[in-house]
Amino acid sequence: MYPKIWLSPPHMGGGEINYIQQAFNSNWIAPIGDNIDDFESDLASFLDTKKEVVCLSSGTAAIHLALLLAGVKPGDEVICQSLTFVASAFPINYIGAKPLFVDSEPQTWGMCPEYLEFAIKERINKGKKPKAIIYVHVLGMPAKVYQIKAIASKYGINLIEDAAEALGSEYKGEKCGVFGDFSIFSFNGNKIITTSGGGALVCNNLQDKKKVIFLATQAKEINQEYHHECIGYNYRMSNVLAGIGRGQMEVIEDRINKRRENNLFYKEMFVNTDLINLFTDDFNENIKSNHWLNCITISKKAKFNNKDIFNALKEKNIESRSLWKPIHMQPVYKNSKFYGETVSTNLFETALCLPSGSNLTNKDKERIASVLNKFIQ
Numbered sequence: 172m173y174p175k176i177w178l179s180p181p182h183m184g185g186g187e188i189n190y191i192q193q194a195f196n197s198n199w200i201a202p203i204g205d206n207i208d209d210f211e212s213d214l215a216s217f218l219d220t221k222k223e224v225v226c227l228s229s230g231t232a233a234i235h236l237a238l239l240l241a242g243v244k245p246g247d248e249v250i251c252q253s254l255t256f257v258a259s260a261f262p263i264n265y266i267g268a269k270p271l272f273v274d275s276e277p278q279t280w281g282m283c284p285e286y287l288e289f290a291i292k293e294r295i296n297k298g299k300k301p302k303a304i305i306y307v308h309v310l311g312m313p314a315k316v317y318q319i320k321a322i323a324s325k326y327g328i329n330l331i332e333d334a335a336e337a338l339g340s341e342y343k344g345e346k347c348g349v350f351g352d353f354s355i356f357s358f359n360g361n362k363i364i365t366t367s368g369g370g371a372l373v374c375n376n377l378q379d380k381k382k383v384i385f386l387a388t389q390a391k392e393i394n395q396e397y398h399h400e401c402i403g404y405n406y407r408m409s410n411v412l413a414g415i416g417r418g419q420m421e422v423i424e425d426r427i428n429k430r431r432e433n434n435l436f437y438k439e440m441f442v443n444t445d446l447i448n449l450f451t452d453d454f455n456e457n458i459k460s461n462h463w464l465n466c467i468t469i470s471k472k473a474k475f476n477n478k479d480i481f482n483a484l485k486e487k488n489i490e491s492r493s494l495w496k497p498i499h500m501q502p503v504y505k506n507s508k509f510y511g512e513t514v515s516t517n518l519f520e521t522a523l524c525l526p527s528g529s530n531l532t533n534k535d536k537e538r539i540a541s542v543l544n545k546f547i548q
């Protein structure tokens with residue numbers, strides 16, 4: 172059997188181990204130390220922003236703290252994109268707030284601005300203005316950022332940008348991750364760079380950063396030992412894992428280029444068929460996706476579907492994965508409101524994500540092509 176080709180495995184650059192060694196040498200084996208400070212400033216300079224970056228234990232923790240800083244309280248309503256990994260929505264429930272889900276639009280697969288505004292107006296008419304909006308750059312594809320931002324500011328609602336998959340993606344020359352009142356990244360093992368597990372929150376100023384660190388380190392009051400005036404969390408990133416992040420930042424440009432090359436590889440493969448469509452960023456010159464994951468949709472006219480391709484790849488020990496089941500269809504959220512039509516459910520039914528790692532070799536690509544070509548002829 173050929174070795175397994177994974178969907179999006181970790182890809183170490185080699186330098187990571189030196190930063191881990193530094194943590195050991197200095198004995199900062201703790202959620203404090205130079206690697207954390209330096210990883211945060213590496214990220215801020217990569218994003219080319221004056222905003223502040225805080226490294227945390229996960230992207231999910233970053234969303235939770237973003238909601239808290241946005242002032243979301245138990246019983247409040249928060250609007251969330253339906254087509255996303257469920258981690259975008261779970262933190263709304265950690266707070267005891269109520270999620271309302273909004274459909275995607277067909278071009279970027281991100282939150283539909285029209286349904287977003289429709290939902291806000293409807294809730295305001297019911298006397299309940301939403302407290303925050305969480306939107307997502309799906310698989311790294313920048314959403315309709317300016318339209319979503321304009322709606323959030325028109326109604327004075329805090330905007331949380333879930334850029335977990337979009338490190339290195341760009342909208343009108345600016346990097347994703349600077350387009351929210353709060354923005355978040357994930358460094359989970361399958362993301363474009365990884366710290367094995369981890370995340371970051373980008374906020375507007377130092378005051379917010381201090382609040383985030385305070386909440387992420389058990390809400391310790393500064394001048395009084397073991398004196399607490401509010402509920403805290405244990406969400407800070409480990410200094411050992413931040414060392415992995417620093418090493419990954421040395422190679423991030425290469426990682427993004429490789430992912431984008433993978434997209435061109437698939438694009439060429441599917442150029443002459445209209446039964447299989449590749450999700451790609453060439454519909455708008457203002458946006459640049461990092462193409463974290465490559466995803467195809469299968470036309471309903473085809474004699475095969477996404478499950479057939481999944482099975483054919485699996486038979487050759489190649490991992491592929493369907494898109495998420497939209498959150499408004501999840502049993503755990505069956506009582507939540509949904510604003511939209513069938514964009515996200517259609518994508519769920521027809522899409523398949525293909526191997527997209529930055530360490531995909533030419534030999535891997537040949538194996539993938541030999542399976543996929545059978546569906547093209």
Ligand SMILES: *Cc1c(COP(=O)(O)O)cnc(C)c1O
Nearest residue numbers: 229230231256258259335357359
């Ligand atoms: C990975 C991911 C998260 C969660 O990040 P973790 O670091 O795994 O907690 C949130 N939102 C999206 C869109 C993701 O892809």
